[in-house]
Amino acid sequence: LKSEIDKDIKEDYQYTQDQIEVAKQAYKEFMKLEEKQLIDDERVFREIKLMYAEYFTGGMxxxxxxxxxxxxxxxxxxxxxxxxxxxxxxxxxxxxxxxxxxxxxxxxxxxxxxxxxxxAIPVIPPDLRPMVQLDGGRFATSDLNDLYRRVINRNNRLKKLLDLGAPEVIVNNEKRMLQESVDALFDNGRRGRPVTGPGNRALKSLSDMLKGKQGRFRQNLLGRRVDYSGRSVIVVNPKSLRLTHLNRYLLSL
Incomplete structure (x- = not known):
């Protein structure tokens, strides 16, 4: 019993010391506060806002x-x-x-x-993120539907927390999670660990759908059947063309 009491006292003492240190840092930052200054420590910013909110305006x-x-x-x-x-x-x-x-x-x-x-985030048409029914009543869906669902769920959860008047720490954490889900929707894996689906496979985001030879532009919009095709290299012709001019040259067939 004595060891447990000593442990609790030690933890309370350490917590108090940490709070005192944060309060000192907050006062120091407040005294040299300037317009458009960034405060990278969230605990210090919360302490400044708690103690000196009437003297400055700040946000996250x-x-x-x-x-x-x-x-x-x-x-x-x-x-x-x-x-x-x-x-x-x-x-x-x-x-x-x-x-x-x-x-x-x-x-x-x-x-x-x-x-x-x-x-507001635009939602692409259903034809571009299809859902196909398989044998046995199962469905195969586009990865984008899963990424959109994550955004919607976290947005609804944030709205509920705001309606309930949740503490600022919880609201800020939920906003951060919502931002991460939006980042994954636009470019999965760009910021740290990618969002994965079944089989630990990274889900394909909007940027994956657009970029590359198999992307929406090159595969579907620019790809057309032609009678003849050729390969060429675009080079400058300083003798007859200006910088803003374009000329079609002969292709070898």
């Missing part, structure tokens, strides 16, 4: 990114970057050029930066 995930994009003035940012380019050198200039390409593209079009954050 896609909602925070979208809120910042709404406030972004692309025209003013473009002018600011052009002024930086006149004086910048080396790595700073390279970084400014990369940023200017993106910001200027938004400034010259009607596109809004906040629209790149998706709030």
């Amino acid at each position: 995930g896609a909602e925070a990114i979208k809120e910042m994009l709404v406030k972004l003035d692309c025209h003013a940012e473009t002018e600011k970057l052009r002024k930086i380019l006149k004086k910048a050198r080396g790595q700073k200039k390279t970084r400014a050029i990369k940023r200017l390409k993106v910001v200027a593209a938004f400034d010259n079009t009607d596109n809004r930066p906040q629209d790149i954050v998706m709030e």
Whole structure:
């Protein structure tokens, strides 16, 4: 009994020390807090938000990114970057050029930066993700249906947690799981371990359906029966063609 009590006291002491350390780090981060600053430690961020929420505004995930994009003035940012380019050198200039390409593209079009954050996922037609009935009443279904189901289930679970007023830690964890299911739908295996199906086989995502010779574009949309075919290499012809011109040359049959 004494050993169990000593163990509990030791665990409580360690927990208290950890909380004190987190509180110290939170205070230190809060004192040097700047606009658009990133805090990579989630525990520290939660402590700052708990203790000093009335003095600053902060957020996590896609909602925070979208809120910042709404406030972004692309025209003013473009002018600011052009002024930086006149004086910048080396790595700073390279970084400014990369940023200017993106910001200027938004400034010259009607596109809004906040629209790149998706709030709804389009569902492809059933013909592209078929379900076939087999002998014995079983069904063979496309991998995309399983990936879509994961997204729907986690989204419904997140909605239920929000309606119940679940703690922020649980809600954030469910949002993270929803993001992982969306990542798997678009490109399975891109972020860490892929989602697998029966036989421990990685499920084919939307990108797998599109890319490669067996993909939707090259196999179904561009592939046509022809009378003759040939192989060629596209090369430049500086004598008669300009950079924006295209010319069909002879093919060997």
